[in-house]
Amino acid sequence: MATDVARSTDMEIASSAYTLFYLPGVAPRDFQRGDELQVKVNKLSSTKTQLPYDFYYLKYCKPNKIMNVAENLGEVLRGDRIENSVYTFHMREELPCKVACKVKLDADAAKNFKEKIDDEYRVNMILDNLPVAVHRQRRDGIPSTTYEHGFRVGFKGNYAGSKEEKYFINNHLSFRVMYHRDLETDSARIVGFEVTPNSIKHEYKEWDEKNPQLSTCNQDTKNIIPGGTVPQEVDTDKEVVFTYDVTFKESDIKWASRWDTYLLMNDDQIHWFSIINSLMIVLFLSGMVAMIMMRTLYRDIANYNQLETQDEAQEETGWKLVHGDVFRAPTNSGLLCVYVGTGVQILGMTLVTMMFALLGFLSPSNRGGLMTAMVLLWVFMGLFAGYSSARLYKMFKGT
Incomplete structure (x- = not known):
């Protein structure tokens, strides 16, 4: 009996505590x-x-x-x-x-x-x-x-x-x-x-x-x-x-x-055909690209193995011609930095918005709350966008 009374009291306290966190x-x-x-x-x-x-x-x-x-x-x-x-x-x-x-x-x-x-x-x-x-x-x-x-x-x-x-x-x-x-x-x-x-x-x-x-x-x-x-x-x-x-x-x-x-969705059907069709197209294209790259690498590796016993001073061919390009700044490095910063801004806004939604802060009863949160987070995430753009631009030897 005492346990039931204590439990009901705890539930009343908990319910009253929840009401304190309701938004206006x-x-x-x-x-x-x-x-x-x-x-x-x-x-x-x-x-x-x-x-x-x-x-x-x-x-x-x-x-x-x-x-x-x-x-x-x-x-x-x-x-x-x-x-x-x-x-x-x-x-x-x-x-x-x-x-x-x-x-x-x-x-x-x-x-x-x-x-x-x-x-x-x-x-x-x-x-x-x-x-x-x-x-x-x-x-x-x-x-x-x-x-x-x-x-x-x-x-x-x-x-x-x-x-x-x-x-x-x-x-x-x-x-x-x-x-x-x-x-x-x-x-x-x-x-x-x-x-x-x-x-x-x-x-x-x-x-x-x-x-x-x-x-x-x-x-x-x-x-x-x-x-x-x-x-x-x-x-x-x-x-x-x-x-x-x-x-x-x-x-x-x-x-x-x-x-x-x-x-509730207006349409109870799940479009399995469209989902499977999209997955098959992605897997097929990814397999084709991977197969082409593997064939090219295997051919180049075979050619270099044959050249080891012959003349090692022969001019480099194939994929080794571009192995050093990863350290070279691209032609439009400034535009790339802007794109990267904008991507960081969108990604940050999306992740934080989803976190707020999962925690229950963006209730549908708070009309317009989602749009307001997205706009404010977009402005705030401009700090991270500026930092990532400036850091990448500095890495490209920009002044």
Whole structure:
């Protein structure tokens, strides 16, 4: 009994000691039932163009006052732009359907939406420092266990038998917040933030700005997306009503493991063929070079063995002609010293960054920390680059 008490006391001390080493903004945050949750929006990103855009570059719902979140150097270099949004709800209080706003697309807004849909842009959102994730759809339409960062702005397709391909926007967001509950205090920590985007052409009789009533979205709606729902088309002078609903789900995932979801690969396959193909090419080329060098050396050695009994004063041939060139400075020795110093700088930055990552200093929850560490280490490693370049230049008899 005494041993169990001592062990539990040691665990409490150890856990409290660990909390002392949390970085600012990374420590867990406990939420009580009814606490307000504010979703923040980030940049619009695309793997097709690699050019980030501000979320409000497109004509989305805007709050009364847009406030930017303070960012570090890494977030600025990554192109992050974290701002507040109109999406707000309360902890563990489900929201069937709520209207965010209604916008009317002019020619420029419709053009921007269409361009971003063509370039496969995705919308990134954040809740409790956790980026939103979307279940990756398999070919049979069933959600898989892998995730993607952010949801698509929209999609292109045909509707109602029309041969013309049209643009549709994802104007309804179904959020699902997963939380891990503490049984003693009844508080909860957010361990997952998922969204399912949909395109719905909302219908209403008369628009009331203060209390909008939609036949396709109301408090009594259980099935938000009925089977015959018409998707919302993107075009000039089209009215788009943005809506969202929220559900909460209790999870067994601990707060310390909530980032494991984002570390899953989008592709579960290991490309063994490509790996084996690359290894075979490297081994084949290395064998060819080694075989050519061995044949040349064996031939030269055989020739020198024959010359030992004949005239030793004969002029040297073969590889012995260049045996003294290792002590001669190359033609562009200054450029070689610069290259060597730059290589030392990159190698040092890579090794130290990997060491910090292995020790846990570069947590994914510390957004932009990796980029900031790499930039600062690159600058610091300039000392070693300068030393190695100067030492090599001095060895080449440089002044």
